[in-house]
Amino acid sequence: MSGPTIDANFALNIALLLMLVAIAFAVVRTRSLLAAILMMSVYSLASAAWLMVADAADVAFTEAVVGAGASTVILLGAILLARGEAERVNWKLMIAPGALAVVVGAVLIYAAGGLPNYGDPASPANSHVGRAYLEQTYGDIGAPNVVTAVLASYRGFDTLGETVVIFAACIGVALMLGFGPRATLAPPTEIPNDQHVVLRVVAKLLIPLIALFALYVQFHGDLGAGGGFQAGVIMAVAIILHALVFGLRATMAAVPVRLARTVAALGVVVYAGVGVVCIINGGGFLDYDYLFSPRIEAMIPANLLGDPSHEHHWGQHFGILFIEIGVLLTVSATIVTMFYGFAGRTLETIEAERRG
Amino acid sequence: MAEALHWIGGALILAGALLSILGAVGVLRFPDVYTRIHAASLTDTGGATLMLLGMGLISPLGFVMLKLLLVWGFIMLTSPAAANALANAAFGAGVRPRIGTFQIMGEDKPGGSGPERSGEGTAS
Numbered sequence: 001m002s003g004p005t006i007d008a009n010f011a012l013n014i015a016l017l018l019m020l021v022a023i024a025f026a027v028v029r030t031r032s033l034l035a036a037i038l039m040m041s042v043y044s045l046a047s048a049a050w051l052m053v054a055d056a057a058d059v060a061f062t063e064a065v066v067g068a069g070a071s072t073v074i075l076l077g078a079i080l081l082a083r084g085e086a087e088r089v090n091w092k093l094m095i096a097p098g099a100l101a102v103v104v105g106a107v108l109i110y111a112a113g114g115l116p117n118y119g120d121p122a123s124p125a126n127s128h129v130g131r132a133y134l135e136q137t138y139g140d141i142g143a144p145n146v147v148t149a150v151l152a153s154y155r156g157f158d159t160l161g162e163t164v165v166i167f168a169a170c171i172g173v174a175l176m177l178g179f180g181p182r183a184t185l186a187p188p189t190e191i192p193n194d195q196h197v198v199l200r201v202v203a204k205l206l207i208p209l210i211a212l213f214a215l216y217v218q219f220h221g222d223l224g225a226g227g228g229f230q231a232g233v234i235m236a237v238a239i240i241l242h243a244l245v246f247g248l249r250a251t252m253a254a255v256p257v258r259l260a261r262t263v264a265a266l267g268v269v270v271y272a273g274v275g276v277v278c279i280i281n282g283g284g285f286l287d288y289d290y291l292f293s294p295r296i297e298a299m300i301p302a303n304l305l306g307d308p309s310h311e312h313h314w315g316q317h318f319g320i321l322f323i324e325i326g327v328l329l330t331v332s333a334t335i336v337t338m339f340y341g342f343a344g345r346t347l348e349t350i351e352a353e354r355r356g
Numbered sequence: 357m358a359e360a361l362h363w364i365g366g367a368l369i370l371a372g373a374l375l376s377i378l379g380a381v382g383v384l385r386f387p388d389v390y391t392r393i394h395a396a397s398l399t400d401t402g403g404a405t406l407m408l409l410g411m412g413l414i415s416p417l418g419f420v421m422l423k424l425l426l427v428w429g430f431i432m433l434t435s436p437a438a439a440n441a442l443a444n445a446a447f448g449a450g451v452r453p454r455i456g457t458f459q460i461m462g463e464d465k466p467g468g469s470g471p472e473r474s475g476e477g478t479a480s
Contacts, residue, residue: 195444202437209430 009053016050031086037075044068054118057225058147061217065233070335073240077342081349141316143222151227152320156286159323160271163330170264170334177341196245203245210238218328219321228324232331239336248343257340260333267330274322288319365413372406375399388454389446397439404431 023043027036044067051060116123133150143149151159214234221227243251275286283290292300292315300314379399386392408428412421 195448196441198437198440199444202433205433 012053013050016046016053019046020050031088033079033082033084033086034076036086037072037079040075041068041072044071058145058227058230061225061230062233065230065237069237070233070240073237073244074335074338074342077339077346080346081342140313141320142313143316143320145222145224147225148222148227148320148324152222152323153288153316156275156288156319156323159327160268160275160286163268163271163327166334167264167268167330170261170330170337173338173341174261177345199245203241207238207242210241211235214238214328214332218324221324222317222320228327229331231324232328233335235328235332236335236339239332240339243339243343248340248347252340252344255336257337257344260336260340262333263329264333264337265330267326267328267333269326270329271323271326274319274326278319286319286323288315289313291315291319291322361413365410368410368413369407370410372403372408372410375406376403379403389451390443390453393439393443393446397435401431401435404428404435 020043023039023046027039027043030036030039044063048060048064048068051057051063116125120126133146133154137143137146137149141149141153143153214231217226217234218228218231221231239251239255242254274288274291278287278290279285281290281293297314376399379395382395382399383392386395405428408424408431412424415421415424
């Protein structure tokens with residue numbers, strides 16, 4: 001790091017961070033809300049690239065699929081309900097918020113000087129609990145990806161909270177934008193015109209592949225980057241792509257609104273259910289070591305994952321697998337429900353306008 | 357041998373990056389939506405192809421190469437389709453191609469058949 005040579009990683013960091021600043025200014029400057037949303041998507045992609053440079057693969061993955069993918073589509077659905085342009089704001093009204101932003105920014109930059117160096121082994125985050133995770137994960141849980149082990153096992157209760165928060169968002173959007181008969185649309189009566197034949201062919205090829213990739217991310221989560229959150233969003237994006245290309249009515253016929261809502265609730269039930277099973281078998285809530293009673297555990301063949309010599313923690317392994325499935329169900333169904341809420345409302349408005 | 361492959365691979369990645377930069381210049385400099393889409397999509401696909409080829413030469417033979425091949429297939433599938441969709445949407449929204457200072461295919465039709473009119477004003 002020291003010396004006159006410029007580290008390539010350092011240069012990449014600076015370039016990406018400058019890009020983020022430039023995009024942020026562009027977002028603030030533009031008055032077209034559509035352009036702002038698209039630039040926010042670019043911002044997410046650039047920050048995902050930066051997180052990747054910083055070796056935070058799981059976070060980068062989440063940022064790319066949630067920030068650049070799902071939230072962009074949902075915001076685009078929402079923008080059609082609003083006017084496409086922001087109003088010009090009197091500059092006098094900007095003085096106080098601008099001054100506040102400058103002060104807060106200055107405080108943050110000052111505070112950044114007190115942060116430990118990036119990757120500093122003596123920093124608090126790396127020396128106490130983080131170090132314990134790194135040292136003990138493989139012995140305790142046997143998952144190569146420490147991030148997944150921390151997320152799903154050590155802090156399984158926190159992740160349950162996050163899943164419930166996502167479910168709450170699903171309920172909130174459904175309550176605001178149509179719970180009840182208005183939310184469902186009749187299946188399509190007419191075949192759409194053939195203007196978008198290229199898109200339809202490509203989408204038909206891609207949607208199954210995207211869904212398959214979601215399952216790969218899901219079940220590969222304790223080996224590499226990924227897990228239920230990322231997989232859920234990817235699965236939802238496959239469904240949203242179907243809606244964008246084949247029309248909302250066709251998608252609502254394939255994945256009904258009622259199904260999406262039920263699955264969103266089911267995910268939380270699966271997650272919490274795993275915790276309850278652990279209690280029944282004599283452990284604490286979400287204590288996966290007690291997931292299987294000894295009789296069931298004895299029935300699992302030792303060579304299930306190939307290597308019988310390594311001592312496997314089957315409870316941990318399957319516990320993480322099950323709760324990640326719960327996360328997948330809730331996240332994907334929530335995003336689909338939110339998309340249905342915004343897009344269905346938009347379609348309803350457009351058709352009401354057309355009728356006069 | 358491996359040394360030479362590294363150099364060739366590096367050169368290909370650099371060429372791909374340069375092509376992508378050329379594409380960005382094209383997007384900024386070309387006169388209308390369609391030529392801009394053309395610049396963006398051709399250099400996007402071509403630049404990615406060159407870069408992936410370069411990475412394939414650098415990476416060891418095996419699983420990584422298969423992954424790179426899959427990424428390449430994905431880009432070849434999505435990038436042209438996205439360009440097509442963009443051009444299709446622009447035409448549907450009433451944006452007409454423009455060459456030089458005159459309109460070769462007539463005036464723009466504001467509020468064309470598309471759901472929303474996407475002008476050039478958003479490009480900054």
